Amino acid sequence: MSKINFLKPDKENLNTYLYSGSFLFFIAIFDVFINSFFEINITAFLPKIVGFLLPLILGIIGLHLIRIEFSGIKNLDLLNKNINTSTFNAVLTLLIIFTLIKSISPIINWFILDANIAGDTKEACTGSGACWTYIKIWLNRFVYGMYPNELQWRINISFILLITLAFVGIIPSEKIKKFLTLYYVIIYPIVAFILIYYLISGGSLGLEWVETGAWGGLSLTFIVSFFCLIFCFPVGMFLALGRRSVLPTVRYISIGFIEFWRGVPLITVLFMSSVMFPMFLPEDFFMDKLVRVIIAISLFEAAYVAEVIRGGLQALPRGQYDAAKSLGMGYWKMHIFVILPQALKLVIPGIANTFLALVKDTPLIFVVGLLEIVGMLNLAKTNPKWLGFAMEGYVFAAIIFWIICYSMSRYSQNLELKYKTER
Amino acid sequence: MSDSIIKINGVNKWFGDFQVLKDINLEVSSKQKIVVCGPSGSGKSTLIRCINRLEEHQKGTIIVDGTELSENTKNIEKIRAEVGMVFQQFNLFPHLSILDNCTLAPIWVKKMPKKQAEELAMQQLKQVQIVDQAKKFPGQLSGGQQQRSAIARALCMQPKIMLFDEPTSALDPEMIKEVLDAMVNLAKGGMTMIVVTHEMGFAKEVADEVIFMDEGMIVEKQPTKSFFANPKSDRTKLFLSQIL
Numbered sequence: 001m002s003k004i005n006f007l008k009p010d011k012e013n014l015n016t017y018l019y020s021g022s023f024l025f026f027i028a029i030f031d032v033f034i035n036s037f038f039e040i041n042i043t044a045f046l047p048k049i050v051g052f053l054l055p056l057i058l059g060i061i062g063l064h065l066i067r068i069e070f071s072g073i074k075n076l077d078l079l080n081k082n083i084n085t086s087t088f089n090a091v092l093t094l095l096i097i098f099t100l101i102k103s104i105s106p107i108i109n110w111f112i113l114d115a116n117i118a119g120d121t122k123e124a125c126t127g128s129g130a131c132w133t134y135i136k137i138w139l140n141r142f143v144y145g146m147y148p149n150e151l152q153w154r155i156n157i158s159f160i161l162l163i164t165l166a167f168v169g170i171i172p173s174e175k176i177k178k179f180l181t182l183y184y185v186i187i188y189p190i191v192a193f194i195l196i197y198y199l200i201s202g203g204s205l206g207l208e209w210v211e212t213g214a215w216g217g218l219s220l221t222f223i224v225s226f227f228c229l230i231f232c233f234p235v236g237m238f239l240a241l242g243r244r245s246v247l248p249t250v251r252y253i254s255i256g257f258i259e260f261w262r263g264v265p266l267i268t269v270l271f272m273s274s275v276m277f278p279m280f281l282p283e284d285f286f287m288d289k290l291v292r293v294i295i296a297i298s299l300f301e302a303a304y305v306a307e308v309i310r311g312g313l314q315a316l317p318r319g320q321y322d323a324a325k326s327l328g329m330g331y332w333k334m335h336i337f338v339i340l341p342q343a344l345k346l347v348i349p350g351i352a353n354t355f356l357a358l359v360k361d362t363p364l365i366f367v368v369g370l371l372e373i374v375g376m377l378n379l380a381k382t383n384p385k386w387l388g389f390a391m392e393g394y395v396f397a398a399i400i401f402w403i404i405c406y407s408m409s410r411y412s413q414n415l416e417l418k419y420k421t422e423r
Numbered sequence: 424m425s426d427s428i429i430k431i432n433g434v435n436k437w438f439g440d441f442q443v444l445k446d447i448n449l450e451v452s453s454k455q456k457i458v459v460c461g462p463s464g465s466g467k468s469t470l471i472r473c474i475n476r477l478e479e480h481q482k483g484t485i486i487v488d489g490t491e492l493s494e495n496t497k498n499i500e501k502i503r504a505e506v507g508m509v510f511q512q513f514n515l516f517p518h519l520s521i522l523d524n525c526t527l528a529p530i531w532v533k534k535m536p537k538k539q540a541e542e543l544a545m546q547q548l549k550q551v552q553i554v555d556q557a558k559k560f561p562g563q564l565s566g567g568q569q570q571r572s573a574i575a576r577a578l579c580m581q582p583k584i585m586l587f588d589e590p591t592s593a594l595d596p597e598m599i600k601e602v603l604d605a606m607v608n609l610a611k612g613g614m615t616m617i618v619v620t621h622e623m624g625f626a627k628e629v630a631d632e633v634i635f636m637d638e639g640m641i642v643e644k645q646p647t648k649s650f651f652a653n654p655k656s657d658r659t660k661l662f663l664s665q666i667l
Contacts, residue, residue, distance in 0.1 A: 322477050323514035323573075327528035327580060328504030330496070337527055341518050419518070 021065030145216015236305025567598030
């Protein structure tokens with residue numbers, strides 16, 4: 001057994017180095033941990049500056065001792081290779097770990113430990129953390145907007161039906177699979193429209209009419225996003241094809257359309273749709289505010305989708321067009337069976353990007369007086385009985401949007417995997 | 424010749440200011456096999472791409488199987504369905520399996536029932552010996568297998584004429600033979616073929632006539648034997664001395 005040299009850890013006294021190194025490392029972590037969570041300072045007896053730097057110094061020494069190349073222990077080698085290659089690397093690793101520990105504690109405190117959820121007035125919130133009572137009391141409004149309470153079952157039933165119908169695709173039957181595209185592209189949107197028109201809007205079949213101005217909250221977010229997504233995609237696809245058309249008229253109209261809508265801010269488009277647009281219509285012609293908003297957002301986003309899809313079309317090698325043509329396919333057959341399936345597969349990440357942006361743009365419909373979830377939050381935070389809870393509201397909205405967007409993102413990744421045919 | 428299936432008369436083509444084809448005259452009769460060779464940039468690929476109008480010619484006439492190529496889209500699609508083409512880069516559709524690659528055009532262009540199209544495809548795949556790969560995607564096959572699939576795909580349209588645009592130029596040497604074998608078999612079956620290639624061995628084996636092109640012109644057109652035995656022009660002699 002060779003002499004133990006703490007400056008140069010080697011493999012021969014592996015265990016000695018490993019135990020002493022890990023011990024120092026965990027002391028360092030432990031010090032920061034109890035300091036942050038229980039406000040106990042075990043280094044209080046030391047001078048202030050030394051006490052402050054001690055975890056870092058101990059950690060560096062600890063990581064130095066376990067930095068043994070080719071130790072033969074798989075996990076240790078992995079650790080050394082990834083986060084402990086040099087002293088500088090070790091410092092970064094320690095700083096990141098300490099920052100995480102330090103920041104987790106206030107977050108947990110605000111969210112859970114010091115938060116209140118009981119009661120149903122502002123006065124129930126006594127802790128220094130979040131006041132979830134506020135969210136609890138307003139939840140109904142955040143989800144359904146100003147939709148009358150006693151009629152909310154209509155929204156519930158519509159959404160439950162729509163979500164159920166969305167899962168038709170997982171039925172493992174060859175007979176059904178043939179019609180899936182048709183179902184999702186045409187039948188499903190029509191069913192959704194009928195449900196929303198007859199059940200949520202009402203006004204016929206003995207159901208009380210609820211004007212769209214009263215719709216709001218999360219359900220409105222879903223309705224607007226859903227219809228904008230399904231309208232902007234085909235429009236964008238045709239614009240993309242149009243911009244690459246050999247017919248000058250089609251090409252210039254597409255270019256003009258795309259560049260116009262990409263050049264104006266969404267908020268002005270929405271404003272125009274509600275204020276200017278009705279002026280150009282005949283007096284007895286009425287188009288609902290919500291419909292106008294959905295059309296406006298769809299056309300706006302279609303311009304973006306068009307450019308994303310055009311990117312995909314341009315990425316395809318010319319040989320694909322040649323091959324399709326040489327087999328006698330005309331323009332539409334070539335695009336439907338050969339070009340678009342490949343181009344759309346290529347642009348799934350870009351389309352997902354645009355769709356996520358669309359969902360997160362929906363709060364802008366407040367400019368025409370439609371209040372989806374963020375609009376409702378803004379309304380609630382100005383309620384005299386509930387002043388001062390903007391933070392809770394926005395955190396809540398952020399979480400909801402994150403869940404929606406993350407699900408969409410995961411879904412797009414699944415699609416990418418599903419259509420992957422390369423080696 | 425009265426039974427010419429392809430008649431090319433005084434064809435000229437320009438890419439911008441650059442003239443790629445200069446006064447091309449060529450007649451191909453049914454079941455004839457023609458090999459087109461020449462240095463790169465000589466216009467040989469452009470010539471055969473003009474035959475199914477993947478390129479437009481600006482002057483002259485091209486008549487394929489009695490139909491003249493013009494702006495008329497219907498005619499173009501009709502001719503393309505009758506003329507098969509095999510490309511240097513295979514150009515299989517990567518999102519479809521080999522079988523679907525072969526059945527796509529018969530089903531949607533020729534309106535063939537799916538079952539019949541699949542039977543035909545399997546038969547053609549058998550001819551080029553890749554039946555066992557039918558369910559795989561192009562990306563999973565070797566270059567030689569891909570090119571043979573591409574030949575099968577073209578044959579599934581039951582074309583009267585087959586055009587080959589340097590079918591072996593993108594292949595590893597050991598895969599060239601399997602593709603050439605498939606082409607030789609096809610030639611023996613009596614297909615009308617125009618092949619752009621540098622494989623002179625193939626030309627000697629199957630071609631009825633060999634055409635040598637340079638700078639957009641047909642420099643020499645002779646029956647295969649005399650083309651190799653006593654080429655007339657000096658340019659051809661030089662080319663042959665370099666390539667053989």
